[in-house]
Amino acid sequence: MPAMKRSACRLALAAVLAMSVGAQAETIEVRMLNRGEHGSMAYEPDYVALKPGDWLKFVAANQSHNAASIDGMVPERYAGFKGRINEEIEVRFDQPGFYGIKCSPHYGMGMVMVVRVGEVSMPESFRGFDAPPRARKRFDEIFARNGLSQ
Numbered sequence: 001m002p003a004m005k006r007s008a009c010r011l012a013l014a015a016v017l018a019m020s021v022g023a024q025a026e027t028i029e030v031r032m033l034n035r036g037e038h039g040s041m042a043y044e045p046d047y048v049a050l051k052p053g054d055w056l057k058f059v060a061a062n063q064s065h066n067a068a069s070i071d072g073m074v075p076e077r078y079a080g081f082k083g084r085i086n087e088e089i090e091v092r093f094d095q096p097g098f099y100g101i102k103c104s105p106h107y108g109m110g111m112v113m114v115v116r117v118g119e120v121s122m123p124e125s126f127r128g129f130d131a132p133p134r135a136r137k138r139f140d141e142i143f144a145r146n147g148l149s150q
Contacts, residue, residue: 025051025054026050026054027055027090028050029059030057030067030113032060032062033061040110042111043067043103043111046112046138047114047115050115050116050118052094052095052118055090055092055093056115060087063086065086065105066086066105067101067102070101073099074099074100075098094117096117096118098120098123100131100139108132108135109134110132110134112135114126114142114143114148122148126139126143
């Protein structure tokens with residue numbers, strides 16, 4: 001095979017491989033519930049480990065919920081997101097790190113979850129983050145169930 005044809009074949013193969021890497025991103029569904037496995041006002045699941053580029057799809061299984069990132073509980077330079085009440089949204093997580101997620105109207109009632117993107121250690125700031133008491137309790141439970149406690 002002439003060298004020029006081999007180069008064209010290699011370029012085509014590289015393009016196919018590059019597209020297949022993007023196609024491997026997963027979308028995981030998170031339900032926003034009035035009552036879940038771990039109590040009232042809950043996300044299910046309440047802990048998700050993702051690969052960079054994966055998506056979370058937040059589904060309002062019950063009314064009056066949303067999903068929003070928590071300022072101070074996201075990687076540096078992350079812009080954050082905030083869905084509207086009763087809105088189904090999809091959020092892509094490209095940046096490795098830990099993310100705290102809340103339901104804005106039910107944050108004080110402990111409606112939170114944790115997202116881990118990539119092979120990273122939980123920052124110390126997560127453990128000492130100043131959250132409402134019921135949210136803090138739920139975070140501590142999530143950390144303990146998932147081997148993130150010290």
